[in-house]
Structures are given as C-alpha cells and as structure tokens.
Amino acid sequence: MLGRYVGKWFYDKGIPFDAANSPYFSPMVSAIQRAGLRVKPPTAYELSGPILDEEMEEVTKWIEEYKQSWSRTGI
Structure with a gap:
C-alpha cells in the first residue's frame, strides 16, 4: 500500500516520476518508517517556514565553507 499512497501523492501534485531517483527520497521513506x-x-507552514529556514541555513553554511576554499584554489 505504501507504493500506492506515494503514487497517489505524485499523481495528485504532478511530481515528476524521476523525483523518486532523488538521493533524498529513499532516506525520507526510511525516516518515516523509523518514526513509527x-x-x-509536517504542515505546509512548517515546510515553508521553520524547515525551509533550517535548510537555507545549512546551504548557506555549505556555500561559505566552499567560498573559503577559493583563496587556496585560485577561484
């Protein structure tokens, strides 16, 4: 039944099927299974607010770490 429900969600929202090939898809399903x-x-508010903010913070930190390598690599 999991496949059917995931499929319904993909179909309803027009999510491209290759989204299932995302490196984040399988870990998401595993995390849901472990959660019980x-x-x-998450609510729409959580996805567009606090969760998005956390992801933006993580990406910003990654970019800053990457930029620090520029002086060593000559970029």
Whole structure:
C-alpha cells in the first residue's frame, strides 16, 4: 500500500516520476518508517517556514565553507 499512497501523492501534485531517483527520497521513506505509527507529517507552514529556514541555513553554511576554499584554489 505504501507504493500506492506515494503514487497517489505524485499523481495528485504532478511530481515528476524521476523525483523518486532523488538521493533524498529513499532516506525520507526510511525516516518515516523509523518514526513509527504516530508520526505526523509536517504542515505546509512548517515546510515553508521553520524547515525551509533550517535548510537555507545549512546551504548557506555549505556555500561559505566552499567560498573559503577559493583563496587556496585560485577561484
């Protein structure tokens, strides 16, 4: 049934099927499985607010670390 529900979500939202090849897809499913039966999905607010903010912070840190290598690599 998991496949059917995931499929319905893909179809309903027009998500490209190759999104299932994302390196984040399988870990997401695994995290949901580990979370147990009472896990609640994130709300639209959480996805567009605090969770997005955390992801932006992580990417910003990665970019800053990458920029620090520029002086060593001549970029």
